Amino acid sequence: MTDRTYRVTEIVGTSPEGVEPAIRNGIRRAAQTLRHLDWFEVGEVRGRIVDGEVAHFQVTLRIGFRLEDT
Amino acid sequence: MTDRTYRVTEIVGTSPEGVEPAIRNGIRRAAQTLRHLDWFEVGEVRGRIVDGEVAHFQVTLRIGFRLEDT
Amino acid sequence: MTDRTYRVTEIVGTSPEGVEPAIRNGIRRAAQTLRHLDWFEVGEVRGRIVDGEVAHFQVTLRIGFRLEDT
C-alpha cells in the first residue's frame, strides 16, 4: 500500500437551527464536489443576530479528504 | 452613510439543556439592555457536573452591536 | 476547611448523534471510575465522515475533579 496523502479544505456551514445542522449542511455541500471525505474539525462558531434572536449559525469546518493516487 | 462603529461585549449564557439553549439565553438577556445586536462568536464552552451528570452548560459569547451616531 | 486540590483529566467522548451526546457520554464514562467530578471544558470538536455524512462526533473534554484529603 502506498503512503496516503490528504488535503484539508475549509468550509463555513450555516443553519438557522443550530450548530450541528450547520455542520451537517457544510459537509453535505462539500460532499457534492469532493470525494473520499474522511474527517472534520470544528473551528470558529459564530452567528448573525436579528431582532435580538439568533438568525443563523455559521460554523467553520476544516474537512480532510484523501487524494487519489495519480 | 457615515462609517459605523461596533462594540463587543462578553456574556456567559447558561442552560441545563445544552450549548444552543445557553447561547440563545445569553443573547436574549443581552438584548434586554443593548440595542442593534448584530453578531456573536462562541468562545469557551464549559459546564458544571453534579452527581456524574452535566448540571448546566456555560457558553462564553462575544456579542457585537452597532453604536448609534452621537 | 483545608485548601482543596483538583485534578484535570482529558477524555474524548463520542456519539453518532451530536456534540452534546458526545459530551454526556464522555462524562458518564469518566464518572464510572472517578469521584467528585466538578466541571468540564470543551476542547477540540472533531468527527469522522463516512459516505459524505457525519458518522460520529468526537469531543475532547478536560474534566476537573476534587482530590480527597489523604
Added chain:
Amino acid sequence: MTDRTYRVTEIVGTSPEGVEPAIRNGIRRAAQTLRHLDWFEVGEVRGRIVDGEVAHFQVTLRIGFRLEDT
C-alpha cells in the same frame, strides 16, 4: 498617588479607505462617550468584499482607559 485602575473596552472601527482610518474612526467614536482613553491594541483585521474589491475594512480594537477615583 493612589494605584490607578484601567478598563479595557472592545470596539470595531470601520472605513472604506484602509486600516488606519478604521482605527482612527473607532477611537474617535469611543472618545465621544469615554474619558481618559490611554492606549489601544489592534486585534483582528477583516473586511467585506463587494464586486471583487474591498468595500470596507473592519478593525477590532481593545481600548484602555483610566477609571476615575470614586
Added chain:
Amino acid sequence: MTDRTYRVTEIVGTSPEGVEPAIRNGIRRAAQTLRHLDWFEVGEVRGRIVDGEVAHFQVTLRIGFRLEDT
C-alpha cells in the same frame, strides 16, 4: 430558578508592590461600580521599569459578574 447570565468585563489593576496587590486593587475598584462579582481570570502581567527596578505591576483581569433578572 431561571438560567443565569453573566457578563465579563476587563480591568487592569496596578500596584508597585506585586502581582497580588495589583489583582486585589483591580477587583476592589471594580466592586465599587459593579455588583455580584463572581470570578476573575488573570490575563497579561506586565510592568513599568524605572531606573532598573520595577516601578509598578499591571495585571489584566477578566472579571465575571452575574446580571440581575430584568
Added chain:
Amino acid sequence: MTDRTYRVTEIVGTSPEGVEPAIRNGIRRAAQTLRHLDWFEVGEVRGRIVDGEVAHFQVTLRIGFRLEDT
C-alpha cells in the same frame, strides 16, 4: 432560501508599497478565478528587507466566498 455554504481560501498578496496595497492585490487576483467573494481576514504580515529597507510586504489573507448551489 436554502442554507448557504462558504469556502475559505488562503492567499498571500504582495506589494512594495504597503499593507493595504498587498491586501487589494491579493483580493483582485483571487477575484479573477473565484466568484462571490464575500469577506477577508488578515493573517500574518511579513516582508522582505533589501539593503536595510522594506522591499515588499507579504500579507496572508483568508478569503471567504459563497459556493453556488449545485
Added chain:
Amino acid sequence: MTDRTYRVTEIVGTSPEGVEPAIRNGIRRAAQTLRHLDWFEVGEVRGRIVDGEVAHFQVTLRIGFRLEDT
C-alpha cells in the same frame, strides 16, 4: 543509562492567600501520591470573588514526574 520518560499531570492548587501558596499547596498534594516530581508549569490563574474581595486563588499546574523503569 536508559532514556528517561516523564509523565505530565494537571492539578489545580488553591489558596485564599495568593498565587504562590496555591502553587505550593497543589504540588504538596501531588507529592502525596506521585513520586519523582521534577518540574511544574503555571497555566491559568483564576479565582473566586466573594463580597468584592478575592476569596481564593485557583492555579492550574502542569506537573512533570519521571516514570520508573519497569
Added chain:
Amino acid sequence: MTDRTYRVTEIVGTSPEGVEPAIRNGIRRAAQTLRHLDWFEVGEVRGRIVDGEVAHFQVTLRIGFRLEDT
C-alpha cells in the same frame, strides 16, 4: 515585474518511517497537481499507534505556491 500572489494549500503527508519522509511524501504528491510550489510550513504532527508502536506519522503541511498571471 508585477506583484506576485501566492496561494496556500493544506496537505497531510503520511509515512510509516518518520516525520521527514511524511513531509517529503506530502510535497511530492502536491507537486503532481500544483505548479510553482515555493515553501512549506509544518503544522500538526500526529500519528497512529498499533500494538504499542508508531504505525505511521501524519504531518499537516501548509504549502505555498505562486499563482500564474492571468
Added chain:
Amino acid sequence: MTDRTYRVTEIVGTSPEGVEPAIRNGIRRAAQTLRHLDWFEVGEVRGRIVDGEVAHFQVTLRIGFRLEDT
C-alpha cells in the same frame, strides 16, 4: 456497538539521537502500562545542550487510548 470513550495522557519521551527516537521511546514506555493506545500528537519539542551540542531531545506527546467498557 456502544459509543467509545478515549483518554488522553501526556508523556515526555527523550533520546540523545533525535526527535523520532524520542517519540518511539515515549510511546513504548506508555505501552508498558496502558492498553489500547490509539494515536499520538506531538506538542513541544525541546532539548538540553551540553558543551555546545544537543545532549538529548525531549518531545511532549499527547497519547490517546480507548477506555474499556466497565
Added chain:
Amino acid sequence: MTDRTYRVTEIVGTSPEGVEPAIRNGIRRAAQTLRHLDWFEVGEVRGRIVDGEVAHFQVTLRIGFRLEDT
C-alpha cells in the same frame, strides 16, 4: 555553500503617522547596527491615545538577519 544560520531580533518601531511608517522606522534603526537584514514579521500593533486621538503607533517586529560565517 555552507548551511546558513539566521538570528531573529525583536524591535518596536514607532511613528505618529501610521503602521507602515512605524515598520519602516524600526527597520531603518535596526539596519544601523545589524547587517544582512533579510525579513520581518509584524507582531503586536498598539498605540498611545492623547486627547481622544492616536498620538503614535507602536509596531512590534521580529527581524531576521543572516549570521556571517565565523
Added chain:
Amino acid sequence: MTDRTYRVTEIVGTSPEGVEPAIRNGIRRAAQTLRHLDWFEVGEVRGRIVDGEVAHFQVTLRIGFRLEDT
C-alpha cells in the same frame, strides 16, 4: 523629537522564594548590561521541584528598552 525605537530582549529570572523575586532578579541582572529599560511582560512561569517542594521559580520575561539615537 525623533521617533523612538525599542528593542525587546528575553530573560529568565529565577528565585527560590517566588514569582516576584524571580521577576525582580531578572530585571536587575538585565539592568547591569542594558540601559533605558522601559517595560516588561511576564511569559511562562515554571519551576523545579525537589523532594516534593518548589526548589526555585523560573519566570520568562520580555524586557523592552529604548535604543539610543545613533
Added chain:
Amino acid sequence: MTDRTYRVTEIVGTSPEGVEPAIRNGIRRAAQTLRHLDWFEVGEVRGRIVDGEVAHFQVTLRIGFRLEDT
C-alpha cells in the same frame, strides 16, 4: 549560590537534509559566539521547495543560555 539569570536568543538553523541537522547546525553556530548554552525549544518548522522537492529545512529555535555574574 546566587540566583541565576538566563537569556533566550532566537536562531533559525537550516539544512538540506532534515529537521535534526537544521537544529544541530543552528546550535553549533550559536555556540561559536555564546557561552553556557543550556537548552533549546523548537518553534516554527518551515522549508523552501525547488522543483517539487524540499530544498532546505528552516527550524526556528529559542536557545537559553546562562548569564555570567557581573
